[in-house]
Amino acid sequence: MTESQFDERYRLPPYRMDDPGTRKRSRFVADQQRELLANLKRRPATIAFFEGLMDAPLQDSSPAVGYFCNMIPTELVWALGARPVRLGCGNPALVQPGEEALTGDICPLAKSSFGMFMDPESRANKCAAVLMPASCDAKRKLGEILSDYKPTFVLNLPPEQDAHRYIKAATLEIERLAGFLCDVLGRRLSRSRLLDAIELSRRRTAIVRAIQELRARKPAALSIRDFHLMIQASFAGQDPEAWLREARRALEEAELFEAARKRLRPRLVLTGAPIIWPNFKPLNLIEECGADVVADTLCTGAQSCFDPVVYDEKSRGALMRALAQRYVFASACPCFISQGVRTSRVIDLVEEFKAQGVVNYALRLCQLFDLEAYRLSRILKSRKIPFANIRTDYSLEDTEQLRVRLEAFLETIMEEK
Amino acid sequence: MITAGIDIGSTTTKAVVLDENAIMASLVVPSGNLPGQTAVKLLARVLEEANLSESDIGAIATTGYGRRLVEIGDIVMTEIKACAAGALAGEILGEAPGERIHTVIDVGGQDTKVIALDDAGDIEDFSMNDKCAAGTGRFLEMLAVKLELSYEQFVEEALKSDTMLQMNATCAVFAESEVVGLLARGVAKADIAAAAHNAIASRIASMARRVGQRGAYCFVGGGARNKALLKAIETTLNHPVYAPRKAQIVVALGAAIGARKRSGGKDGE
Numbered sequence: 001m002t003e004s005q006f007d008e009r010y011r012l013p014p015y016r017m018d019d020p021g022t023r024k025r026s027r028f029v030a031d032q033q034r035e036l037l038a039n040l041k042r043r044p045a046t047i048a049f050f051e052g053l054m055d056a057p058l059q060d061s062s063p064a065v066g067y068f069c070n071m072i073p074t075e076l077v078w079a080l081g082a083r084p085v086r087l088g089c090g091n092p093a094l095v096q097p098g099e100e101a102l103t104g105d106i107c108p109l110a111k112s113s114f115g116m117f118m119d120p121e122s123r124a125n126k127c128a129a130v131l132m133p134a135s136c137d138a139k140r141k142l143g144e145i146l147s148d149y150k151p152t153f154v155l156n157l158p159p160e161q162d163a164h165r166y167i168k169a170a171t172l173e174i175e176r177l178a179g180f181l182c183d184v185l186g187r188r189l190s191r192s193r194l195l196d197a198i199e200l201s202r203r204r205t206a207i208v209r210a211i212q213e214l215r216a217r218k219p220a221a222l223s224i225r226d227f228h229l230m231i232q233a234s235f236a237g238q239d240p241e242a243w244l245r246e247a248r249r250a251l252e253e254a255e256l257f258e259a260a261r262k263r264l265r266p267r268l269v270l271t272g273a274p275i276i277w278p279n280f281k282p283l284n285l286i287e288e289c290g291a292d293v294v295a296d297t298l299c300t301g302a303q304s305c306f307d308p309v310v311y312d313e314k315s316r317g318a319l320m321r322a323l324a325q326r327y328v329f330a331s332a333c334p335c336f337i338s339q340g341v342r343t344s345r346v347i348d349l350v351e352e353f354k355a356q357g358v359v360n361y362a363l364r365l366c367q368l369f370d371l372e373a374y375r376l377s378r379i380l381k382s383r384k385i386p387f388a389n390i391r392t393d394y395s396l397e398d399t400e401q402l403r404v405r406l407e408a409f410l411e412t413i414m415e416e417k
Numbered sequence: 418m419i420t421a422g423i424d425i426g427s428t429t430t431k432a433v434v435l436d437e438n439a440i441m442a443s444l445v446v447p448s449g450n451l452p453g454q455t456a457v458k459l460l461a462r463v464l465e466e467a468n469l470s471e472s473d474i475g476a477i478a479t480t481g482y483g484r485r486l487v488e489i490g491d492i493v494m495t496e497i498k499a500c501a502a503g504a505l506a507g508e509i510l511g512e513a514p515g516e517r518i519h520t521v522i523d524v525g526g527q528d529t530k531v532i533a534l535d536d537a538g539d540i541e542d543f544s545m546n547d548k549c550a551a552g553t554g555r556f557l558e559m560l561a562v563k564l565e566l567s568y569e570q571f572v573e574e575a576l577k578s579d580t581m582l583q584m585n586a587t588c589a590v591f592a593e594s595e596v597v598g599l600l601a602r603g604v605a606k607a608d609i610a611a612a613a614h615n616a617i618a619s620r621i622a623s624m625a626r627r628v629g630q631r632g633a634y635c636f637v638g639g640g641a642r643n644k645a646l647l648k649a650i651e652t653t654l655n656h657p658v659y660a661p662r663k664a665q666i667v668v669a670l671g672a673a674i675g676a677r678k679r680s681g682g683k684d685g686e
Contacts, residue, residue, distance in 0.1 A: 401546075404482070405545055408543060412540050
């Protein structure tokens with residue numbers, strides 16, 4: 001048995017909240033977002049499939065394993081015959097319960113995610129275990145808090161993305177994660193099943209890249225909101241083969257789209273904090289203000305599936321190393337010491353996708369993204385790349401202010417054209 | 418060409434009818450709870466004042482937070498763009514500072530903006546207050562009520578004081594309790610009123626520094642009519658600030674100018 005990371009002497013009974021009002025409100029929020037999306041001019045015929053996955057009950061045929069962030073190699077979960085379910089929560093209705101139990105002064109993502117665990121009926125509580133990278137301070141401590149609810153593993157990350165210096169430690173940490181999963185699920189990790197799982201995720205990467213490339217040519221073919229919805233549906237713990245089939249269909253359908261006129265909308269690169277269903281507020285605003293997001297670096301958007309796992313040989317050690325390279329050293333998360341990975345990525349995307357500006361989504365109370373905005377804005381401005389910072393949380397009260405800010409930004413971009 | 422600009426703000430709605438380089442008529446009314454209807458009525462009234470009918474108007478632009486609430490406009494623009502255009506129209510306002518305007522400060526009822534302009538008068542950058550009423554006209558109005566002073570008295574009192582008390586002004590509601598605390602400690606109303614103005618001025622100066630503080634400064638919006646606020650801003654920026662007499666209608670004027678530009682073929686779509 002892997003040794004527990006938490007002090008067993010201080011285990012607490014879970015703090016629960018059985019509140020049908022909150023449950024109803026959180027469903028209502030998702031319904032409102034669905035209604036908003038229903039008004040989109042063009043959507044894939046298969047979009048209902050992806051929307052359905054967002055709140056489909058987890059099937060009992062195989063165990064579900066919850067995880068946070070974009071640094072958990074979900075291939076390990078698949079390889080062990082379980083379903084990875086990404087638990088980072090975007091539901092504004094669950095912020096307050098989380099705040100009630102923890103504190104107001106942490107980001108809404110952490111609060112709402114914990115709010116989800118407080119509800120005994122939530123999908124979070126259907127998971128056999130929770131995997132949490134020690135990315136930001138909130139996640140680090142949330143791991144310990146959640147260990148009272150579920151067997152929890154906190155994945156340690158190196159402070160710097162210097163693979164030369166830290167690859168060994170990161171690979172060992174992934175081995176340790178594999179050991180934890182084997183214990184919790186009572187299964188053994190087979191190398192051939194891990195190879196199959198890597199292949200599965202590479203197929204997802206291929207589709208996400210193909211859609212990204214298509215949207216760069218024809219942004220009107222698929223809304224960024226539907227694109228992110230599709231991506232996030234693949235994290236919902238449902239059948240990956242079904243997702244691949246439907247995503248392929250959506251791609252083929254979008255390929256057939258031919259615009260009647262030249263697209264004049266400003267093209268933007270979106271960077272910053274995760275934007276999680278059903279809180280698509282920043283995406284709604286950008287599209288409503290008349291701009292296209294042609295590329296993003298969000299860990300909940302195209303970036304999440306963009307890098308394939310690349311291995312040089314098929315030994316277990318080489319596969320684990322490949323997972324570490326992909327999940328730790330290619331991450332654009334601001335939790336690492338240097339913001340170089342993200343900054344380079346943003347600049348590359350602006351060039352590659354011919355974007356006219358960059359919007360940074362700073363999630364209120366996420367200090368890491370907030371602090372990175374200071375340098376990012378100056379670096380981009382020095383390169384004459386127009387930059388706007390949108391600093392907000394899950395609530396809707398500042399929508400009109402943000403709209404003015406975005407529209408004015410787009411006005412200045414269009415005048416510079 | 419005659420054009421009109423309507424600035425539908427959170428507190429007041431402003432309309433300007435513009436003929437070449439002269440304001441033919443302008444009006445300011447409270448926005449009320451149906452700002453869309455207010456704007457429609459205001460347009461009719463301002464046209465009447467100018468002795469015009471709607472068919473005389475070449476183009477109408479709407480701006481302000483209610484810019485999309487009405488369908489009377491031909492074009493919609495943000496108040497950032499309108500504000501910059503209006504502030505630079507010294508020849509129409511009939512007054513201008515001695516040097517080129519590089520920073521425009523707009524204090525409205527619901528938000529505060531600082532806009533940086535380049536030498537050509539194009540928008541270089543801008544900053545807006547975060548959500549909530551802190552740093553806005555409404556913040557001062559609320560504190561005046563708390564001090565049991567009319568708004569005019571509140572401004573007069575602030576001008577009398579030479580003190581510089583610390584007040585936070587990050588939250589309008591908490592500021593009220595801060596005021597209650599100061600009153601309980603026997604602090605003079607004049608000093609509290611000055612503290613409130615200084616707190617807002619200091620926030621505005623921060624915003625100005627963020628977008629690259631550079632004179633001349635132009636101060637517009639309803640807040641610019643407040644002499645105590647003007648003085649406080651001049652102190653924190655350590656620079657004279659120009660507030661046109663028609664400060665409140667500058668954004669509506671900018672919208673009318675924008676409408677003319679747009680329909681005149683230049684910048685047209």
